[in-house]
Amino acid sequence: MISIQLINTTNSLYLLEQDLRNHILLRPIGVPDHAWEMHDKKAWHFVAVENDVVIGCVVLNPLNPEKTKTQLMQMAVETNQQGKGIGKLLVKELLSFCMSNGIKEVVCHARDNAVPFYLILGFEIYDEPFVEVGIPHEHMRISIAD
Template identity: 80%
Template sequence: MISIALIDTKHPFYPLEQELRNKILLRPIGVPDHAWEMHDEKSWHFVAVENETVIGCVVLVPLNPEQTKTQLMQMAVETNQQGKGIGKLLVNHLIAFSKSKGIKEIVCHARDNAVPFYLSLGFEIYDDPFVEVGIQHFHMRINL
């Protein structure tokens, strides 16, 4: 059974989340481990857990002091678990959490191959594509 947990950087699952992010997102494109953790302390972390193992994660970073605008970052699902709806489960949980906190907008930088995934969840593309960490990305957002 897969469950979604909201954790912080002191939680025992946090090192497992870090390893998943490094393995799935950073190492394949040559970015050093832990390079995208600069916002982790102030962020909300959602992890998908099965049998005490973190198999998916996503980070929600507040972008303004009122915490009404946020950025979805560092979405990762274990390779052998991809395509099973875990990412959708994580983002739907993140959206429900955001609504409960009065968050009005979630933005993200979606890699080219992730755009259809985010579109299917109600996000829209805005602004021009751009290159980040050597990969084409799209500005995407959802208004709640």
């Protein structure tokens, strides 16, 4: 059974989340481990856990002092678990958290191959495409209804 848990950097699952982010997102593109953790202490971390193993994660970083605008970052699902709906579970839990906590907007920098995933979940493309860490990306966002 897969559970989605909200954790912080003091939770023992955080180390497993870091490892997942490093081997799924960073190492394949030549970025050093832990290179995208600058916001981790102030962010909310959602992890998909099965049998005490983190098989998916996403980070929600507040972008303003009021914490009404946030950025979805570092979305990763274990390679052998992709295509099973774990990413959707993570984002739906994240959006539910936003609704319950007065967050009005979530933005993300979506890799080109992830754009269809976010479109299905209700995100929209805005602004111009850009390149980040050598990969084409789109600016995407979703507004959270009251």
